[in-house]
Amino acid sequence: xxxxxxxxxxxxxxxxxxxxxxxxxxxxxxxxxxxxxxxxxxxxxxxxxxxxxxxxxxxxxxxxxxxxxxxxxxxxxxxxxxxxxxxxxxxxxxxxxxxxxxxxxxxxxxxxxxxxxxxxxxxxxxxxxxxxxxxxxxxxxxxxxxxxxxxxxxxxxxxxxxxxxxxxxxxxxxxxxxxxxxxxxxxxxxxxxxxxxxxxxxxxxxxxxxxxxxxxxxxxxxxxxxxxxxxxxxxxxxxxxxxxxxxxxxxxxxxxxxxxxxxxxxxxxxxxxxxxxxxxxxxxxxxxxxxxxxxxxxxxxxxxxxxxxxxxxxxxxxxxxxxxxxxxxxxxxxxxxxxxxxxxxxxxxxxxxxxxxxxxxxxxxxxxxxxxxxxxxxxxxxxxxxxxxxxxxxxxxxxxxxxxxxx
Numbered sequence: 292x293x294x295x296x297x298x299x300x301x302x303x304x305x306x307x308x309x310x311x312x313x314x315x316x317x318x319x320x321x322x323x324x325x326x327x328x329x330x331x332x333x334x335x336x337x338x339x340x341x342x343x344x345x346x347x348x349x350x351x352x353x354x355x356x357x358x359x360x361x362x363x364x365x366x367x368x369x370x371x372x373x374x375x376x377x378x379x380x381x382x383x384x385x386x387x388x389x390x391x392x393x394x395x396x397x398x399x400x401x402x403x404x405x406x407x408x409x410x411x412x413x414x415x416x417x418x419x420x421x422x423x424x425x426x427x428x429x430x431x432x433x434x435x436x437x438x439x440x441x442x443x444x445x446x447x448x449x450x451x452x453x454x455x456x457x458x459x460x461x462x463x464x465x466x467x468x469x470x471x472x473x474x475x476x477x478x479x480x481x482x483x484x485x486x487x488x489x490x491x492x493x494x495x496x497x498x499x500x501x502x503x504x505x506x507x508x509x510x511x512x513x514x515x516x517x518x519x520x521x522x523x524x525x526x527x528x529x530x531x532x533x534x535x536x537x538x539x540x541x542x543x544x545x546x547x548x549x550x551x552x553x554x555x556x557x558x559x560x561x562x563x564x565x566x567x568x569x570x571x572x573x574x575x576x577x578x579x580x581x582x583x584x585x586x587x588x589x590x591x592x593x594x595x596x597x598x599x600x601x602x603x604x605x606x607x608x609x610x611x612x613x614x615x616x617x618x619x620x621x622x623x624x625x626x627x628x629x630x631x632x633x634x635x636x637x638x639x640x641x642x643x644x645x646x647x648x649x650x651x652x653x654x655x656x657x658x659x660x661x662x663x664x665x666x667x668x669x670x671x672x673x674x675x676x677x678x679x680x681x682x683x684x685x686x687x688x689x690x691x692x693x694x695x696x697x698x
Contacts, residue, residue, distance in 0.1 A: 298695050303331050305691040310334040313532050314684025315670060316524040317344035318651070321563035322696045323571065323663040330563060331692075336521040336669075339534065346563065349507055350521045350667040351443075351542075353557045353648030357476045359508075359569060360491070360555035361415055361623025362584055363498055364479055365593060368411075369586050372486065375415075378408035382482055385458035391420060395463040396429030402461045409466045414479040415622040416597045420462030422473035425674055427463075434460055439474070443542040445552040450481045453552055470598060470606040470620065480555020491553045502582045505565040510553045511546050512560050520560070521669040523650075530681045535671055557649070563665045566654060570663040573624075573644050573656035593622040594644055594658075609674070635690045651685035655693070662697045 302320065309315050310333050317334020332344040367373045373382075380387045386409055390402035405420075413419040423442070424435035438456040440447045447453045457478060464471050480491045487494050492510045500508050512520055523535045536544040568579060573594060577585035585593070596619025598606070603614040614620060617629035617637050624644040631637040636645065640659025647653040651670030656663050666689050672682030 299329060299331060302692055302695045303333060305695065306331065306333045306688055309684050309688045309691075312684065313530075314682075315651070315668060315688055316532060317521070318666060318668040318685075318688060318692075319344050319346065319348055319350070319563045320667075320692050320696075321567050321663075321665040323567050323665075324661060324697060328564070328567060336519075338522075338524070338532065342518075344521065345519075347507065347519055348521050348667075349512055349516060349519050349560050349562055350652060350669055351523070351648075351650050352559050352561045352566065352652045352667065353443075353650045355561070355566065355646060355648040355652045355654060356555060356557050356559040358623045358644075358646055359495060359499060359559065360476050360480045360483070361593070362569075362572065363483055363495055364411065364415065365585055365589050365622065366498055367483065367486065369589050373411050375412040375592075376410050378410055379414065379478075379482060380408050382486055383454055383458070385455050389420075389458070389466075390461045391465055392431065392461045392463050394429075395422070395431065396427060399430050399434060399461060405462060406465050407467065411479070412597070412622075413466050414475040414482075416620060417470045417472050417475045418464075418467050418602070419475045419478075420464040420466055420468075420471060421457070421475045421478065422463050422471050426473070431461070431463060435474075440552070441541050441543070442556075443554050443558050444546055444550060445554070446550075447552055449551055450484055450553075454478065454481055454485075470602055470614075472606075472608055474556065476556035476623070477554050480553065483555070484553075490551070491555055495559075499569065499584065500565075502584070503565075503568040503579060505561070505568055508559060508561040508565045510558050510560070521667075523669050523671050525671040525673075526676060526682045528676075528681070561667075563667055566667070567663050567665050570654050570656045570665065574658050574661055574663065593624065594626060594642060595621050596626050596628060597621055609677075635686075635693065638693060647689075651689075653689045653693075657697075660697060664693060664696050666692050 320331045322329050330346045336344050336348045389405040393401045409419045424432045484491045525535045527533050571579045576587035577590040619626045627643040639657040643657040645655035651668030653666045670685040
């Protein structure tokens with residue numbers, strides 16, 4: 292078996308080729324195995340100013356936030372403060388009387404009553420009937436945008452206002468019936484804040500970041516660390532790399548101090564070292580070194596597929612069916628059910644967990660060989676460009692890194 296050091300030059304060369312082709316501004320990667328961490332950094336955190344990607348570069352991690360928020364929720368399960376089958380209406384009565392669209396693309400007034408209440412397990416498995424605005428062409432899309440504001444930085448006032456606005460929208464499916472990826476983890480995070488009586492960022496810092504030594508993770512980067520942030524890069528319509536300071540409907544260039552909304556689904560910043568400490572939770576029994584986050588039984592439930600065969604077959608994400616063959620979804624993470632070396636998301640051993648982020652971040656923890664892989668980039672691509680094949684180089688970079696990382 293090759294050592295990490297044996298394969299590092301190959302990984303660096305493969306990533307550098309993609310950067311040189313203008314398909315990626317830069318990336319930071321980390322491989323952890325048997326107590327050894329090795330990083331590879333290529334490209335630029337700021338192309339125009341020639342500031343390189345470094346090991347301590349801080350990235351927006353988008354949906355890689357979701358597993359962290361999910362672990363925080365499961366810590367409350369372990370403490371007996373919430374239960375999987377408990378209706379969220381016990382803590383958010385706004386969701387006592389929900390309506391469900393007869394068609395996800397249909398008129399907002401064509402609805403039926405929800406057949407049962409949404410539970411915490413529904414939120415953790417994305418079976419609550421919630422969605423994202425960009426996933427739809429029908430009226431629900433604009434209704435989401437108008438009611439909830441940006442996906443990462445929302446101008447909606449207090450978190451309670453955001454919860455109330457979401458509850459006023461119809462669901463796109465009956466609770467528990469199907470997986471519809473969307474705002475479920477955002478709602479979960481704000482419910483944790485309501486239950487704990489603290490902002491979500493404070494909860495994550497106290498429960499996860501400080502105990503694990505994740506000193507550079509949070510919803511806001513302190514000003515003294517701004518120079519370490521990876522600038523946001525996207526592409527113009529010809530596929531040329533383009534620096535971006537904001538993204539309409541998603542985020543603002545600088546998070547205002549007064550902004551109280553914190554996105555438990557996609558709002559965190561982090562580094563490869565920080566995220567690797569979190570990912571190592573999935574290699575054992577819920578503890579990293581001497582720090583225990585979850586009971587072993589709870590972690591096992593998190594890493595067990597929770598979708599039925601029918602739900603796996605029907606789930607669609609960005610036009611694909613990611614869980615139809617050999618892959619499942621647990622409580623906030625994807626799970627390899629059958630290894631397939633040719634499939635990027637099934638290349639790990641059985642039981643490997645992972646989840647990507649929309650800005651080009653990705654991670655996996657593979658208990659079968661005790662390895663953690665982290666890939667962070669700042670590659671902002673919208674769905675329209677992806678459909679045209681623009682900005683897909685980051686996924687080639689992740690696949691190259693993953694295939695060479697641990698032999």
